[in-house]
Amino acid sequence: xxxxxxxxxxxxxxxxxxxxxxxxxxxxxxxxxxxxxxxxxxxxxxxxxxxxxxxxxxxxxxxxxxxxxxxxxxxxxxxxxxxxxxxxxxxxxxxxxxxxxxxxxxxxxxxxxxxxxxxxxxxxxxxxxxxxxxxxxxxxxxxxxxxxxxxxxxxxxxxxxxxxxxxxxxxxxxxxxxxxxxxxxxxxxxxxxxxxxxxxxxxxxxxxxxxxxxxxxxxxxxxxxxxxx
Numbered sequence: 001x002x003x004x005x006x007x008x009x010x011x012x013x014x015x016x017x018x019x020x021x022x023x024x025x026x027x028x029x030x031x032x033x034x035x036x037x038x039x040x041x042x043x044x045x046x047x048x049x050x051x052x053x054x055x056x057x058x059x060x061x062x063x064x065x066x067x068x069x070x071x072x073x074x075x076x077x078x079x080x081x082x083x084x085x086x087x088x089x090x091x092x093x094x095x096x097x098x099x100x101x102x103x104x105x106x107x108x109x110x111x112x113x114x115x116x117x118x119x120x121x122x123x124x125x126x127x128x129x130x131x132x133x134x135x136x137x138x139x140x141x142x143x144x145x146x147x148x149x150x151x152x153x154x155x156x157x158x159x160x161x162x163x164x165x166x167x168x169x170x171x172x173x174x175x176x177x178x179x180x181x182x183x184x185x186x187x188x189x190x191x192x193x194x195x196x197x198x199x200x201x202x203x204x205x206x207x208x209x210x211x212x213x214x215x216x217x218x219x220x221x222x223x224x225x226x227x228x229x
Contacts, residue, residue, distance in 0.1 A: 010082035014074045017082075020091035021067050021098075028063055028098040032056045037106050049109030055116060055177050059105050062123055062174055063098045069131050070094070077138050096186060101174040108179035119176030126169030129155060133163045150206065150213040158226040160217065161202065164194045165224055199224055 030036040033052060041048040070090075074082075133155040140151045155162045168191050175183035203223070206214045222229055 007079050008081035010078075010080075010087075013082040013084060013087035014078075017074065017087045017090050018067075018071055020088075021070065021094055024091055024095045024098045025063055025067055028102040029060060031099065031102045031106070032060050040103060040106060046107045048106065053109050054112050055108060055110075055179065056102075056105055058112070058116070058120065059101055059174065059177050062170070062177070063102075065123075065127065066094070066097060066170070069127060072131065073134060077134050097171065097174060100186060101178050101183060104178040104180055104183045110179055116177055116179075119173040122176065123170045123173035126166040126171075126173060129166030129169065130163045131166075133166065150210040150217060152213075152217045152221070157221065159222045159224055161194065161199050161224050162226070164198065165226065168194065195224060 027036070031040065033056070038048060136154045137151045137156065140146050140149075140153070159165055168187055171190050172184070172187040175187055203214075203218070207218075210217075
């Protein structure tokens with residue numbers, strides 16, 4: 001069965017995914033602003049900063065925005081079926097961001113500086129690239145005259161998977177705010193996941209579904225990173 005062609009509301013799965021993500025976000029708040037951070041400081045033997053550094057609020061704000069965008073994608077943009085296995089896996093994957101970066105930022109006590117402002121800008125850019133591209137494609141697909149046509153315009157003219165590139169950018173922004181080199185392992189792994197698994201998988205699907213349209217598109221457009229690859 002074609003996962004992308006099979007349309008279904010999948011309301012129960014979407015509500016379950018959102019509820020689980022809200023619970024994970026609450027856990028992130030407990031770590032960043034509650035006793036969870038002090039407990040982890042004792043376990044990993046680091047001295048917690050005095051008070052609550054501003055970067056923790058920024059990291060938590062990132063997670064709130066990510067959850068809101070995820071909910072918008074699921075309830076408004078996603079029209080395909082959502083298997084229960086995927087509905088259960090998505091919150092686990094996003095826990096890497098909500099909880100992982102919350103833990104990694106705990107020892108950092110440096111005030112917000114130029115690199116952090118760059119990271120905030122990168123987060124905004126990545127979010128716009130991802131959600132903006134998805135929204136534009138959704139509007140294109142809803143017009144009857146575009147039935148059977150591959151969307152190659154707008155942001156998708158910069159790269160075939162510009163939405164994934166946006167994901168890499170906002171995940172990198174988390175790592176910048178976490179203020180530790182260890183945090184950059186996460187966006188690096190996501191870049192590898194997209195480059196070596198997700199992009200090839202979707203390219204095979206698009207090639208089979210759109211044929212010559214996709215061949216022409218792939219011949220003139222970068223795969224993931226605009227102007228580079």
